Amino acid sequence: MSWLDLFTAYLYVLKSIAIVIAVVIFISGLDDLFIDLMYWVRRAWRAVTVYSRHEQMNYKALLGVDEKPLAIMVPAWQEHGVIGKMAQLAATTLDYENYHIFIGTYPNDPQTHADVEQVRAHFPNVHSVVCARPGPTSKADCLNNVLDAIFQFEQRSGIEFAGFILHDSEDVLSKLELRLFNFLVDRKDLIQLPVYPLERPLREFTGGHYLDEFAELHAKDIVVREAMVGQVPSAGVGTCFSRRAITALLELGDGVAFDTQSLTEDYDIGFRLKQLGMREIFVRFPVHDADQPADPDQPRRPGRSAREASVICVREFFPDTLNAAVRQKSRWITGIVIQGFKTLRWTNSGVLNYFLWRDRKGALTNFASFLAMLLAMQLIAIWLYQRLVPDSYRFLSIFQGDWWLYALLAANFVLMLNRIAQRMFFVTSYYGIVQGLMSLPRLLWGNLVNFLANWRAIAQALQAKDIRRMAWAKTDHDFPMLGEGPRLRQPLGQILIAQGALTESQLQEALVRPTPGLRLGSALVHKDLISTAQLAAAVAQQAGVSWEFLGERLIPDEVAALLPAHLALHYSVVPLREEGKTLVLASESVIDPVSHAALERKLERPVRYLIAPKGEVTVELRRLYARQHGEPARELLAWAVERKRVSAEQAKELWKFYVSRQLMLGEVLQALGRIDTAVLNALLLRHEQSDDSLGLFLVNQGALTQATLDEALRLQQQLQVTMAQLLRRLDAAPIVSVAA
Template sequence: MSFETVDTLIYIFFALKIIVILLAGTIFLLGIDDLFIDIVYWARKCFRHFRIYDKHAPADQKRLYGVPEKPLAIMVPAWQEVGVVGEMARLAAATLDYENYQIFVGTYPNDPETQRDVDAVCAHFPNVHKVVCVRPGPTSKADCLNNIIDAILTFEDQANIQFAGFILHDAEDVISPLELRLFNYLLPKKDLIQVPVYPYPPKWWGFTAGHYADEFAEYHGKDVIVREALSGQVPSAGVGTCFSRRAIAALLEEGDGIAFDVQSLTEDYDIGFRLKQKGMVCIFARFSVSDPSLALKTRWMPGMDRKTTQVICVREHFPRSFGHAVRQKSRWITGIVFQGTSNLGWSRYGIINYFLWRDRRGLLTNLLGLLVNVMLLVILTMWLITALVPDAWHFPSLLGNDPLLHTVLLCNGFLLLNRLLQRGYFVTRFYGIHQGLLSVPRVIWSNLINFCANVRALRQVVKTGDSRRVAWDKTSHEFPTVSRSAQIPIGQRLIEKGLLTPEQLEAAITSPHRRRLGRELMLRGLINSIQLTEVLAEQAGMEWGDFNPFAVSADLIEKFPRHLALRYAVAPCEQQDDTLVLASERPISQVSLGAISRKLKQPVSCRLVPQGRVTLALRNWYSDRHQNDETRTVLAFARANCNNPERIENICQHQVMLGELLQVRGIVSSALFNQALIDYDPEKESLGAHLVARGIITRDRLEQALKDQENEQHAAYQFAREAA
C-alpha cells in the first residue's frame, strides 16, 4: 500500500474520530433532554398513585352521563375520499354513544366522485352535511376547515342553536364510542381538548406503519402528559381535537373571519400555541372507561394493560409505504420546524420555549439518527475486519483511551437502553409484547424515514425560498370499508319491476302537488303501499313487513314510552329475543336508533312498514289528547276494518305526519328537522309549537301545514263515512 493511501486513511480515520466525539457529545445532551421527560413522567405517576388515587378513585364513564348533551360539530376535510366518508359516518352512527352531533364534510368542486359519495351518505344520515369549498382542490387542510366552519355557522343560524364544541377528525378515523360524551363533559371549561391517537399496527414485517404506532404510543402515553403538566400547553394532533366555542370565536376574531392559517401545513399544531397565548385552557384527556363494551374493540395480546387499551382515543391507519411516510413527515417537519419558527417565534415563558425546542430539534435529531447508525456500522465493520482477518490492516480504536469519551459513550449506552425500554413499555401497554419487541428494530427504520423526510423538507424550503410557499401534500387514507350498493331511484326501481311505465313516472314527478313520489303514485292508484314499502326497503337496505297498528301487544305499548314513540315517529312491533323491533314509515337513522337503544337499555332494530300504519298506531295508542270527532271516527273505522286490505289502504294513504308534511313541502329540511327533534319533549308541547319556539318555522307556515294535514284526514273521514 502506498504512503499516499496510508496518509489518506489516517486523515479519514482522524475525521471519523472527530465525528464520533461530536456525535457522542450531542447525543448525550439530547439523551439528557429525553431523560428529563422520563423522570418527570414517572415522578408524577408515582405521586398521583400514592397521594391522589389512594384517596380518590379514578373517574369512570358514569360521570360523563350526568351532563346533558350539548350540540357538537364534527369537521371532516375530504379530498378524493371516495368510499371512506360513508364508512366513517356509518360507523360513527352505529357506535357513538351520543345523539346531539352533526358531521360536516368539506369537499371540492373539482372532486365530483367524493361529492356523490357524500350525497349518498347524506341521504341515509340526516346529521351529515356536504360542504363544497369555494376554491378547487386540493387546497390546504386549513382552507377546507375554514369553509366547513362557515357552513357550521350557517347551520347554527338556520337551526337556531349554538355548537358547544368543534371537533377535528379525518375521514378515515375510527372514533371511540364515548369520545363525544367526554368532550361534552369537559366543555365549555376547557378550550382545547386532545384525546390520544393510536395507529392500527400492521403485520410484523410492516415497519413503516409500525413505526407510527411506536411513536404515537410513547408520545401520547408520556410526552404530551408531561408537556401539559409543566406548561399547560397541548399541541393538537389534527384528529381527536375539540375546540370550545370560545376558542373558535377567538380564532375567527384574530383572523378577521378566518380561523385556520391557510398557508400553514400544520395548522392544528399552530392553534395549540395561539390559544395558549390567549390564556385559554388546553388539556390532554386520557380517560379510560371501565366497561369494555364502551371502548374500541382491540384484540387482546399478552402484555397489554386493560386500562390503557380502554382509553378514549382515535384509531386510524397510517401510511404503509416508505414514500407516503416520507411525504407526510416532511410536511410535518416543514410545518412544525420551519413554518412554526417563522409564524410562532419564541415565547416569553421559558418552559414553553423548552417544548418549542423539543419540537424543533427534530431538524437536528432526524439527521443525527441516521448518522449514528452509519457510524455504528463503520465501527462494527472495522472491528470485524480486525477480528476475522488477522493479516489485514489493524485499525486502532476510534474511541481511543480517552476516559471522558468512554464515560460519555457509556452514558449514551445507558440512555439508549432507557429509550428503547421506555418506548417498548408504552408500545406493549397498548399493543402487546410482540409489538413492544418489534419497536426495537423499528427504531432504525424510523431513523431512516425521518432522515429522508428531513432532507425532503429542507430541499422543498430551499427550492421555494419560503417555507410558507411549500405546497400541501395530502396523505392517502385507508378505512376498513364494506360493500356499498348502488343508489337506484325509487321510480327506476318500480319501472324495472314492471309496476310503472316511464310516462306514468314522468306524470307523477311533474305533479303540481308537493308530495313524496311514492305517495303520489299511490294516490294515482299506480302502486299500493306494500309495493312501495318493498322498494323503499330495498333502497335503504332494511327489513320490511306489514303492520297491524291495532294488534300490538299491550305489554310492548306499556314498555315503550310515549315520548319516544311520538318523538321518533315509531311504534313497537315485536320482541325478538332481547331486541325490540320498531315499526317506522320511513328509514330511521342509526343515530336515532342508538339513542332509543340507550334510553331503553336494550337493543332495537327498525322495520319499514306501509304508509299510514305507524301514524294510526301512534294516534290509537299514544295520542289520545285533543283528538277531534273526525280523527276518532277514522280510528274506529280503521280498527274495525284492519283486516280488510282495501279499506285499510284507503284510510292509510291519507294518514300524514306533520313532520313528514313539513319536509315534503320544503318548509324544513330533514337535517334541521332532526336537529330540532333532539330536544323535543312530546310530554311538554306539540311538535308544531316546538318548531315555532325554536324558530325553525313561522306560525303561518305551521298553520298552513296543519290545514293540509286536516284536509288529508278529512278525506279519510269522508271515505270512512261512505264505506260505513
C-alpha cells in the same frame, strides 16, 4: 500520499464527527431523561396523593350528561372509497346521537363528492361542503370552508353547536369519544385525545414505527407537557374546540379561524389558543371496568395493560410505504420546524420555550441519530476487518486516550438503554409484549425514515419561493375492513317501475308536477297511482328490510309500554312484538343508522324494524302516544257499522282509505322544503324534553315562523281526510258525537 495516510485522515475526520454527534445525542438524551423523570415522579405522586384518596372517575359518569350538539369537521381531498366507511362506522359505533358530520370536498374532486352524496342518502346528519377553490389548497382552507357551512347550518336550523371536532376521513372513532367531549366542552376550550395507530403486520416496519412513536408520545410526553405548561398541541384528529375557542380564533383571524398558510395548522392552533388564555387539556380516559368480564372477542396479549389499552382514543392506519411516510413526516417537519420558526416566535415563558425547543430539535437530532447509525456501522466494519482478516492493519480506536469521550459514550449508552426501555414499556402497555419487542429493531428503521423526511423538508423549503405557500401534500389513506360500506340506495321511483307498480311516464309526471306537502311516495298514493302495499314494498327494498301490514289490528297496551312515548314520537315508530330479546318496530320510512343505533342504546336491547304501509304507523302513534288525541276514527266507523249505515266490507275499504291519507306534520314540512331532515332530527332530540307540540316547539326554536307553521298545518288538513268526512260522503255520519 498513500492510501494508509488517507485512511488515517479519514479516521481523524470520523472522530471529529463522532464527537459532535455524541454531544448532540447527549444533550437530547438528557432532555428526554428529564421528561421521563417528570412523568414517573408525577405518576408516583398522583398515585400516593390523589388516587389513594379518590376513586378514579368511572366512564358511566359520561352517560349522565345531556347531549349537546357537536359538529365533526372532516377535510377530504381524493378520499374516494374511504369517507363512506368512516361515516358508517361512526353511525354504528358512537354512543351519541346529537352530532353532525360536515365533510369538505373540492369542485375538481368529483369522485369524493359523489361518495359523500351517497353517504348523505344513508346518514341525514352528514353534510357535504364544496370548497370555493379547486383543490388541493390546504387543510386549513378546507376547514375554513367547512366552518362557514356549519355557521350557515346553524342559521337555518336554530341549532348552536357546543363543540367543533377535527377528524380525518380514515379515523376510527372510540365509542365514547363524543360523550367525553360533551362532558368537558363547557369547561375546556381545546380537548385532545390520544392517537394510537392501527397495527399492521410485524414485517411492515414503516407502518409499525408509527406505533412506537405515538405510543410513547401520547402516553408520556404530551402528558408531561400539559402538566408543566398547560399547553397541548392539537394532533389534527381527535381534537375538540369549544365554541368560545372558535369564536376567539375567528376574531383573531379577522373571520378566518385556521391559518391557510400553515401545513400544520392544527399544531399552531394550540399555541394561539394558549396565548389567548384558553384552557387546554390532554385526556387519557380509560373505559376499563374491573367488574365486567373480559371481552371474548378481544385476543389476550401478554404484557398489555387492560386499563391503558381501553383509553378513549383515535385509531387510524398510518402510511406503510417508505415514500408515503417520508412525504407525511416531511410535511410535519416543514410545518412545525421550518414554518414554525417564522410563525411561532419564542415566548416570555421559559417552560413554553423549552417545549418549543423539544418540538424543533428533531430537525437536528434526526440527522444526528442517522449519522450515529452510519458511524457505528463503519466502526463495526473496521473491527470485523481487524478480527477476521489475517495480518490486517491494526488501527487504534478513534476514542483512544480521551477518557472524557469514553465517559460521554458510556453516558450516551445508558441514555440509549433508557430510551429503549421507555419505548418498549409504553408500546407494550397498549399493544402487548410482541409489539414492544419489535419496537427495538423499528427504532433503527424510524431513524432512517426521519432522516429522509428531514432532507425532503429542507429541500422543499429551499425550492419554495415562500414556505408559507406550499400545497397540501396528500397522504393516501387506508381504512379497516368493514364490509362494503354504505350501499348505493336505489331511487324509490326506479324501484316502483322495476316492480311494475308504476310506468316511466307516470313517474315523470309525478316528478314534474309534485303535490305540495307530499313526498313522492305519498303523492303517488294520493293520486291512486300505487297502493300503500306497493309503496311499503318499495321502501322496504330501499332500506334492505322486510315489510308487513298492521291492518286493523290494535297494538296491545302491554306491547306499547315497551317503547316510551317520547321515543315513539321522536322516531315515528311503534312496537309490534318481541322476538326473544329483540324488539320489533314498525316505521313508514327508512330509519337511518344513527337513529337505529340510538334506539338500541336508549332501549338497552337489540332493535329490528320493518316497514308498514303508509298511514298505519301514524294512526297508531296518535292513538297510543299523542299528547292531544284527535278524531275518534275507529269509534266513528264502528258506530256506522253498528247502525248499519255501512257494511263490514265497506268499513274495511273506508278504513284502508282513511289510513292511507294520514300525514305527519314533519313530512309536510320536509316536502315543502321548510326544514330538512338533518335539522328536524336535531330538533327532535331537544323536543323530547319539551311538553310543547312539535309545531309550537319549532316556532319557539326559531326553526319556523308562525306563518310557515300555519301554512303547513292548513296543507296537512287539506291533504288528510277525516273519518267524519268519509262517512258524510256516504251520508252515514252520526248526528251526535261518540263521546256523548
